[in-house]
Amino acid sequence: MAITLPPLPYDVAALEPHLTKENLELHYGKHHNAYVVNLNKFIEEGKADGSKSLDEIIQASSAGPVFNNAAQIWNHTFYWSCMKPKGGGEPKGALADAIVRDFGSFAGFKEKFTNASVSQFGSGWGWLVWENGKLAVTSSGNADLPMKHGQVALLTCDVWEHAYYPTYKNLRPKYVEVFLANLVNWDFVTKNLGLAQK
Amino acid sequence: MSETNKIYTLPKLEYDYKDLAPYMSEEQLQIHHGKHHQAYVDGANGILQKLDKARKENADLDLKSTLKELSFNIGGHLMHSLFWGNLAPEGKGGGAKPGGRLAEVLTKEFGSVERFTKEFTQAAVSTEGSGWAALTYCKLTARPIIMQVEKHNANVYPMFTILMVVDVFEHAYYIDYKNDRAKFVDAFFHIANWNAVNIRLERLLDACS
Ligand SMILES: [Fe+2]
Ligand SMILES: [Fe+2]
Numbered sequence: 143m144a145i146t147l148p149p150l151p152y153d154v155a156a157l158e159p160h161l162t163k164e165n166l167e168l169h170y171g172k173h174h175n176a177y178v179v180n181l182n183k184f185i186e187e188g189k190a191d192g193s194k195s196l197d198e199i200i201q202a203s204s205a206g207p208v209f210n211n212a213a214q215i216w217n218h219t220f221y222w223s224c225m226k227p228k229g230g231g232e233p234k235g236a237l238a239d240a241i242v243r244d245f246g247s248f249a250g251f252k253e254k255f256t257n258a259s260v261s262q263f264g265s266g267w268g269w270l271v272w273e274n275g276k277l278a279v280t281s282s283g284n285a286d287l288p289m290k291h292g293q294v295a296l297l298t299c300d301v302w303e304h305a306y307y308p309t310y311k312n313l314r315p316k317y318v319e320v321f322l323a324n325l326v327n328w329d330f331v332t333k334n335l336g337l338a339q340k
Numbered sequence: 341m342s343e344t345n346k347i348y349t350l351p352k353l354e355y356d357y358k359d360l361a362p363y364m365s366e367e368q369l370q371i372h373h374g375k376h377h378q379a380y381v382d383g384a385n386g387i388l389q390k391l392d393k394a395r396k397e398n399a400d401l402d403l404k405s406t407l408k409e410l411s412f413n414i415g416g417h418l419m420h421s422l423f424w425g426n427l428a429p430e431g432k433g434g435g436a437k438p439g440g441r442l443a444e445v446l447t448k449e450f451g452s453v454e455r456f457t458k459e460f461t462q463a464a465v466s467t468e469g470s471g472w473a474a475l476t477y478c479k480l481t482a483r484p485i486i487m488q489v490e491k492h493n494a495n496v497y498p499m500f501t502i503l504m505v506v507d508v509f510e511h512a513y514y515i516d517y518k519n520d521r522a523k524f525v526d527a528f529f530h531i532a533n534w535n536a537v538n539i540r541l542e543r544l545l546d547a548c549s
Binding site: 168172173176210261263264265266283284285302303304307308311312 | 371375376379408409412468469470471490491492509510511514515518519
């Protein structure tokens, strides 16, 4: 069974001006789509098992083209849900409490998440994860993702240059700042925390 | 590439920002050299100063993370310096074909210059995430060997001399080619300065003999 490109949860122009329409058109329509096309080619060639779910394909594969494309499909689908128009600000409720418990304050979390995302060498992802009953901030290189490290992903910021270049060019710190201030969908992150704690 | 005052400096280009167009636009080259390369120079110098300071104060440092960061930044500086040096405006050193001993060495190893170009292109296009394709020379085996570098500093062959590099970080081509890395690598060959690459090789071979 072929893997399909999941629909974007909002219009390509919906995150303007924080991420431009062109930025999303390329990121979703070219990059995310290319990973789907590549993985389907591997399934056709018998290099990946199309009868399995995306998560199962990721868990069953080790470093290499199948893993890279499958994991990047997962990462991007998750990333789109981590954002929404008029997002950002601060979370409330259980997530806010957990952030204070594990990072001291929301500002403490923000600083950690920003550092991890900005200082990831080359291409990769900044993450808020659930690990051993606690929140933690991590980063991963290229396609790597929390599920391969026994962690549950709660929030991610794509810091491949293609994620922000059309809007911010080389200014990754500015992009990460805007991501937290104006784009994060804290409802989605809160929902992920609830599932992780079950 | 000589460094003064015990810090790194951004090298001047031997051509104007607009001279590599249309293969590399003025905006693309300006931001790449003036912002990205500059950031690696500043990054490396900042860490050297941090090391100096810690030693002076006899303070402890997280050496693992500091040296990782230093490797990334020094790698970034040196790779970009090599890159600018093996580019030239088309028709003014760029494009043409490999000549001299470079052509001999490539033909002997790869069978033909075309076969080398094909392998080098494949290495560049398939680099995982951000990185570089490089042509290196191994003195032990007297072979030119292609090196596929991830980031600026992974998968490097120690001690091999680098003759030519092409940057395949997304920042190297996103303004001009968006997601189409292969198109950028094709364009690279229009501005590849084979004479500069040949000079790097001759300098190395002369030092060996
Ligand atoms: Fe991406
Ligand atoms: Fe670069």
